[in-house]
Amino acid sequence: MSDENPTQPNDGTSQGDADRSFEGVDLDDVVLDDADEEGNQGLFDDLLSGEPIFENKEVLRPSYTPHELPHRKEQINKMATILVAALRGETPSNILIYGKTGTGKTASAKFVSQELESTSQKYEVPCEVEYINCEVTDTQYRVLAQLANKFIENNLDRIEERIDDLERLRDDAAPDATSDPASMADTEFDSVDEIDDRIAELEDDADEMETVPMTGWPTDRVYSTFFQAVDYEERVVVIMLDEIDKLVEKSGDDTLYNLSRMNSELENSRVSIMGISNDLKFTDFLDPRVKSSLGEEEIVFPPYDANQLRDILQHRSDVAFKPDALSEDVIPLCAAFAAQEHGDARRALDLLRTAGELAERDQAELIEEDHVRKAQDKIELDRVVEVVRTLPTQSKLVLFSTISLEKNGVHNINTGEVYNVYKRLCEEIDADILTQRRVTDLISELDMLGIVNAVVVSKGRYGRTKEISLSVPIEETEAVLLSDSRLGDIDDVQPSMQQARFDN
Numbered sequence: 001m002s003d004e005n006p007t008q009p010n011d012g013t014s015q016g017d018a019d020r021s022f023e024g025v026d027l028d029d030v031v032l033d034d035a036d037e038e039g040n041q042g043l044f045d046d047l048l049s050g051e052p053i054f055e056n057k058e059v060l061r062p063s064y065t066p067h068e069l070p071h072r073k074e075q076i077n078k079m080a081t082i083l084v085a086a087l088r089g090e091t092p093s094n095i096l097i098y099g100k101t102g103t104g105k106t107a108s109a110k111f112v113s114q115e116l117e118s119t120s121q122k123y124e125v126p127c128e129v130e131y132i133n134c135e136v137t138d139t140q141y142r143v144l145a146q147l148a149n150k151f152i153e154n155n156l157d158r159i160e161e162r163i164d165d166l167e168r169l170r171d172d173a174a175p176d177a178t179s180d181p182a183s184m185a186d187t188e189f190d191s192v193d194e195i196d197d198r199i200a201e202l203e204d205d206a207d208e209m210e211t212v213p214m215t216g217w218p219t220d221r222v223y224s225t226f227f228q229a230v231d232y233e234e235r236v237v238v239i240m241l242d243e244i245d246k247l248v249e250k251s252g253d254d255t256l257y258n259l260s261r262m263n264s265e266l267e268n269s270r271v272s273i274m275g276i277s278n279d280l281k282f283t284d285f286l287d288p289r290v291k292s293s294l295g296e297e298e299i300v301f302p303p304y305d306a307n308q309l310r311d312i313l314q315h316r317s318d319v320a321f322k323p324d325a326l327s328e329d330v331i332p333l334c335a336a337f338a339a340q341e342h343g344d345a346r347r348a349l350d351l352l353r354t355a356g357e358l359a360e361r362d363q364a365e366l367i368e369e370d371h372v373r374k375a376q377d378k379i380e381l382d383r384v385v386e387v388v389r390t391l392p393t394q395s396k397l398v399l400f401s402t403i404s405l406e407k408n409g410v411h412n413i414n415t416g417e418v419y420n421v422y423k424r425l426c427e428e429i430d431a432d433i434l435t436q437r438r439v440t441d442l443i444s445e446l447d448m449l450g451i452v453n454a455v456v457v458s459k460g461r462y463g464r465t466k467e468i469s470l471s472v473p474i475e476e477t478e479a480v481l482l483s484d485s486r487l488g489d490i491d492d493v494q495p496s497m498q499q500a501r502f503d504n
Contacts, residue, residue: 053322060349065107071311091271092272098280102338135242138246148211151226163199205232223258244256244275248286261293302343309339359371388481394442399477406470414467418439429486429489452469453470454466
């Protein structure tokens with residue numbers, strides 16, 4: 001057996017010589033011979049060879065907060081007139097903001113909040129805004145824990161800054177303080193010892209601030225920690241709860257009750273709540289005491305019309321795209337499509353961004369009407385894929401049964417046929433079999449989601465049934481269903497199909 005090192009150079013040089021031979025060589029200047037061969041392009045070279053269409057794509061994303069919000073001046077001014085109380089050290093009224101998806105609620109609220117915080121710094125008035133997305137943080141524990149940890153983090157930062165200031169003051173005063181007490185006349189302290197005592201107090205405060213874990217504490221302890229963190233120093237706090245209806249739906253109104261009654265117990269700070277909701281009726285489920293305190297001021301955001309959407313898109317596109325990247329009919333078409341969907345500006349921006357991405361993939365120099373129409377189809381398909389992917393297993397089985405019937409040439413599919421195939425599929429993957437009434441309910445739910453179209457048809461003396469047809473692309477939807485590990489175990493649906501027809 002040879003003792004030769006497999007990594008040793010085989011040209012007679014030692015490994016040390018090989019290493020030294022690279023000394024003084026800039027490896028960035030070394031080009032592999034293969035890369036020089038004509039036509040040997042890397043994976044991304046072709047994609048990078050075209051001229052980019054976008055100047056700043058982030059401007060077209062929902063997370064972007066613009067410096068100017070067209071057609072929302074009235075709502076922004078109303079928010080500002082309510083929140084200006086915070087800059088006077090007073091408690092602003094609680095605000096509820098309503099409006100459908102994509103009507104500018106969150107963007108406007110964030111814009112006003114940023115202005116509020118920057119103005120508070122300008123006039124040195126302590127004011128903070130904290131944002132919580134209740135679609136993600138949807139329980140009382142998580143909301144209170146997240147808020148507590150944000151305020152604890154802010155408090156620790158301020159304590160650290162204050163200690164740094166005090167240490168500088170102590171260092172400056174120390175040489176003269178013993179011989180000349182007047183050297184501290186411009187400060188709140190009479191001696192260096194007082195400064196040291198204050199630093200020790202602040203360090204003790206910092207040590208006592210314990211962050212809240214995301215699980216494990218009793219809720220009353222989390223609330224107590226949050227309460228102490230908020231009330232640590234004098235300030236006005238605005239808590240912005242986006243998708244507030246999701247929090248109420250998941251956890252009830254306990255969180256809102258606790259937050260809305262905090263001011264009666266706080267000594268140093270004041271709290272105001274700004275709730276944002278797509279559901280105009282969610283307050284119907286609130287405790288009357290919470291409802292009256294929470295809805296002190298209400299602001300409604302109406303849907304945008306096509307002309308307003310056009311202005312918004314034009315405003316964003318000037319920043320998002322290179323000059324002359326859009327044909328004339330692109331923005332009007334995006335606006336028209338989005339206006340059909342209850343004036344959803346988010347949908348319009350998604351359309352415009354996706355159209356730009358499709359044009360870039362085609363290495364086109366101009367975004368045209370055809371790119372917008374393709375973007376519309378793509379977004380719709382993406383929506384269907386996401387909805388189907390997140391369906392419960394039983395709903396997926398019902399949908400798969402419908403797809404299987406349609407693929408096998410069955411027209412005017414009725415509930416009985418779907419149920420017969422569904423039962424056999426359940427047996428094949430060892431799933432619980434629901435009653436036909438429950439399956440009918442699941443079909444109605446799929447109809448509401450726009451995945452199937454179910455119409456009640458009278459059969460005369462044979463009673464009534466639902467005739468079901470698909471409203472989504474068959475191949476793509478089936479692929480999404482089969483990506484589910486349980487449905488992926490279905491071997492052959494054909495016998496179930498034949499039996500279903502026979503049984504029916």
